[in-house]
Amino acid sequence: MNIAIISPGPFSVPPVKGSSVEHDIDEVSKVFGPQHQVTIYTRTCPDYPESTRERHREFVRFDYSGPGPYLRSVIRDLRKRQPDVILVENRPHYVPALRRHFPRVPIVVNMHSHVYASPPLISAEQMRRVGRLADGILTNSEYLRSHFIEKLRLPAAKVHAVHLGVDVTPYQAARKSRAVKKLRRQLGLKSHHRVLVYAGRLIREKGVHVLLRAFRHVLERDPKARLVIVGGTGYGSNRENAYVRRLKELAAPLGDAVIFVNFVPSAQMPLYYQIGDVVATPSVWQEPFCRVNLEAMASGKPVITTPRGGIAEVVNHLGSGFLIPPEEWSQELPSVWESLWRIPRFRSDMGRRALMRARQFSWHTTAQEYLRVFEEVIAKRTGRKQAQSRQPLRSIG
Missing domain, CATH: 3.40.50.2000 (Glycogen Phosphorylase B;)
Structure with missing residues (x-):
């Protein structure tokens, strides 16, 4: 599977200053395994080269002067790559532009809290539109899943709760x-x-x-x-x-x-x-x-x-x-x-x-659940029959 992950932009991946969303991106993408190619879009940072490849992961870095210029740079690069799925991290307002440019590619939004899904950052009406345009929405708890379904009236079938992990x-x-x-x-x-x-x-x-x-x-x-x-x-x-x-x-x-x-x-x-x-x-x-x-x-x-x-x-x-x-x-x-x-x-x-x-909260389990959601949205959008079984993840990073 060719997976494109778009980080929010203000912080780097891997994180230098401890930012939580970027930490999650780094940890879960390590565990997707060599059978999956992962492209991670993030900001430039003095601690890292502009773009790097690490086993099955490629980091593509752009200057971040604001969400607009950053997203435009990401979209230009994405056009060359033909991803099977796009994962948008904690920035639902990126989805409309991505859907315009990639009408056939499944888009999943990973919401780490309700902050970026609430006013003044985005209206309830705009967030419901994101729910219609996106193929799936990930949340890190059942509480947050229920919030999006009940408060914002997002389609329950599209919202998936997947707990985060920890490496003990x-x-x-x-x-x-x-x-x-x-x-x-x-x-x-x-x-x-x-x-x-x-x-x-x-x-x-x-x-x-x-x-x-x-x-x-x-x-x-x-x-x-x-x-x-x-x-x-x-x-x-x-x-x-x-x-x-x-x-x-x-x-x-x-x-x-x-x-x-x-x-x-x-x-x-x-x-x-x-x-x-x-x-x-x-x-x-x-x-x-x-x-x-x-x-x-x-x-x-x-x-x-x-x-x-x-x-x-x-x-x-x-x-x-x-x-x-x-x-x-x-x-x-x-x-x-x-x-x-x-x-x-x-x-x-x-x-x-x-x-x-x-020990019950492993990044391996988190990654398996992400892949299950990706397979589901790809099958629905492309009409391909979902595989009955999947090879287990072999690389722990």
Whole structure:
């Protein structure tokens, strides 16, 4: 199969600054296997040559000065390639132009959240038009699939929920790294400290303010508790805005019990998960998926999170972690924290269950489901009979 993947444009593939959509493109395309030719359109980047070939993948890079010029460059190159299917990543407004230029090629849109499917970026009417023009729509959770079907009235038969994956290998390797102890020392963490880690962007939707208010009550009951907040305002950005200043105001009375760490590239994150005992993701918005939970679980860490959006599809309450509504964190977090330390083996057993749960979310499974959708839309558009069986994916990248 000849697969063309159009990345959104603002960030590079593979990602340099940890951007999540680009990370997903890189990981899943590695696993499609040598029987499939994959062309990935992305932006130019000082870290990579203009165009490169890596086994079954070809990266074609264009300058990004905005979505219009970028998409026009992609379309010019696509005309030469005759793809079997075009996968548009998280930019539904690219679809009308692509359909005009490629009326017979199946187009699938991969939506990673509802942000780019909502005003002011695109109207509900325009998004419904995208639903008519596209042959299929991928979502990373059943929650997001239901949102598009119920809120935007997209055809249910076209919308497919496929969970993202995780490679547990680097997260487990970090457990044995000497760099973890060194990093703890650099952050001022002592061996007796009990460490809660937050990883993610410092934006209101992620609920960091909820965590800080709740952690104050934890610290009142457990002076050994420490909170490490890893992240910036955006991918690769440590700009201090009004929300970050508010977070630091909330943290100030807690002194050295709260440690802020700037943005960390994704390749280094396995070490940061290992400096902690538990990971918190206090999301207050409807998270489509929440990759951090999966990465924390791959690190063997229990997760304290919220039941918003698709999170409960990944985290099992009292299995791999705790699901606590955001409005209950200040009341419930101290008790949950105490239980993690009071009951022998409770935390380590939950960490083992978290790792077992993370192993169920593989990029191999994600890629197989993508290919199933591609085969389905190709069969419908071309009228070819869908194959009864498919060779298993042989390359894990």
